[in-house]
Amino acid sequence: MSLVMIFDALLIFSMFTLGWMSIFSLSLFRCIVFFVCLGLLAAIAWGRLGAFDVAIAEAAIGAGITGALLLAAWNRIRPHRTKAIELNVTNAKTSQKDTTEHV
Amino acid sequence: MFNTLNIEYDSPAVDKSALSLIASVLVAGFLLAVTITIVLSDKGHNTGLAPLITQNIELSGVTNPVTAVLLNFRAYDTLLEIAVLLVVVLAILPTRDHHAPFFKRIVVSKKNLVLSALQRWIAPAVVVFAGYLLWAGAHQPGGAFQAGALLAGASVLMFQSDTYQVNYTSLMARVLLVLSLVVFITIGTALIYFEGSLLTYPLAFSGLLILLIETCATVSITLALASLYSSFIVSENTSVTDNKHRTIK
Numbered sequence: 001m002s003l004v005m006i007f008d009a010l011l012i013f014s015m016f017t018l019g020w021m022s023i024f025s026l027s028l029f030r031c032i033v034f035f036v037c038l039g040l041l042a043a044i045a046w047g048r049l050g051a052f053d054v055a056i057a058e059a060a061i062g063a064g065i066t067g068a069l070l071l072a073a074w075n076r077i078r079p080h081r082t083k084a085i086e087l088n089v090t091n092a093k094t095s096q097k098d099t100t101e102h103v
Numbered sequence: 104m105f106n107t108l109n110i111e112y113d114s115p116a117v118d119k120s121a122l123s124l125i126a127s128v129l130v131a132g133f134l135l136a137v138t139i140t141i142v143l144s145d146k147g148h149n150t151g152l153a154p155l156i157t158q159n160i161e162l163s164g165v166t167n168p169v170t171a172v173l174l175n176f177r178a179y180d181t182l183l184e185i186a187v188l189l190v191v192v193l194a195i196l197p198t199r200d201h202h203a204p205f206f207k208r209i210v211v212s213k214k215n216l217v218l219s220a221l222q223r224w225i226a227p228a229v230v231v232f233a234g235y236l237l238w239a240g241a242h243q244p245g246g247a248f249q250a251g252a253l254l255a256g257a258s259v260l261m262f263q264s265d266t267y268q269v270n271y272t273s274l275m276a277r278v279l280l281v282l283s284l285v286v287f288i289t290i291g292t293a294l295i296y297f298e299g300s301l302l303t304y305p306l307a308f309s310g311l312l313i314l315l316i317e318t319c320a321t322v323s324i325t326l327a328l329a330s331l332y333s334s335f336i337v338s339e340n341t342s343v344t345d346n347k348h349r350t351i352k
Contacts, residue, residue: 052244053169056236060252065328068259072335 008048015041028078032070039063164309166242173246174313178302182287185320189284192327195334196271205275207268218264229257237321241310247317251324258329262336271330280330283323287316 018041022034039062046055156168156176163171173181233250240246261267270276290312291302298305304312 053167053246053249056244056249057252060249060256061328064256065252065259065332068256068332069335072332076335 011041011045011048015045028074032067032074035070036063036067039066162306162309164304164306164311164313165240167240167244167246169244170240170246170313170317174316175302175304175309178291181320182284182291182302185283185287185323188324188327189280192271192280192330195331197334201270201272201274201277203270203273205270205273207270209266209268211264211266215264222260222264226257226260229253229260233257233321237317238314240317241314247320248324250317251321252328254321254325255328255332258325259332262329262333269329269333271326271333276326276330279322279326281323283316283320286319290316 015038018034018038022031022038025031025034039058042062043055043059046052046058152172153168156171159176160166160168160171163175165171165175233253236245236253237247237250238245240250258269271280294303294305295301
């Protein structure tokens with residue numbers, strides 16, 4: 001089992017994991033971030049398959065533009081909290097609030 | 104035992120969630136089995152179209168097989184893709200003032216130093232790299248879609264500060280949006296007259312025509328993707344696109 005095989009296996013495993021996390025994460029923001037990561041890994045996978053055109057397109061459109069679009073849409077639909085709560089969320093102490101909020 | 108049995112049970116006989124689970128597992132298993140069967144039984148036949156393309160690559164005017172397929176052998180595919188992208192942009196195009204200028208720079212009082220420094224360093228490099236990708240598409244991986252997506256990414260970066268605003272309903276923006284489709288259709292129909300069939304490039308000019316189409320496509324794709332992003336932004340400075348124009352129907 002060569003090093004390349006291990007790399008490919010890791011790539012496949014992490015793609016499945018990120019795909020799962022990008023669907024079933026509680027916070028919508030995390031879903032988007034994981035989706036962007038999935039797009040980058042998909043670009044690497046296309047490169048491993050030798051399709052470099054698709055890899056460039058995937059990295060630019062799939063991860064970059066789609067990620068920006070999803071984040072902008074998330075910014076539109078999220079319930080805008082007040083300043084006080086927003087300051088609380090940025091504290092590390094209350095970061096659990098973010099995960100339980102389903103936003 | 105029969106005491107607990109509900110004889111007058113009138114709910115559905117099967118659990119719906121279990122049914123959907125069984126159905127999804129069956130479908131996934133069937134697809135997996137078919138895929139494995141195809142892959143295992145397809146020995147030596149999975150060369151695809153690659154030999155056909157490498158035989159005819161000299162006729163296409165470019166040396167990158169992907170570009171040869173996208174813009175020569177299957178050019179109408181790309182033509183329809185660009186048309187689809189234009190339809191998408193038309194669907195989300197804001198109802199705004201079309202007399203306002205195409206591009207406007209707004210002086211923002213509070214300036215994010217990190218962001219503006221990032222813009223100054225990254226954006227020119229991305230523009231140069233997009234131009235390289237467009238040029239390299241003839242003989243290397245690259246091309247119009249990749250270059251357009253990169254430029255759109257650069258414009259997304261520029262939109263992060265509210266300094267720059269683009270009015271997508273101005274005449275200039277509309278011309279640039281339809282530019283690639285117009286050029287593509289014009290060249291395609293002109294080639295019916297000169298060459299006898301749609302989008303059959305003459306051998307001497309095929310590389311030049313492909314580069315022309317790709318350049319126009321890059322501009323249109325950039326503007327289309329940037330307008331997709333801009334349609335999501337709620338900007339505080341709406342001086343370019345005044346709200347009073349939305350009420351005029």
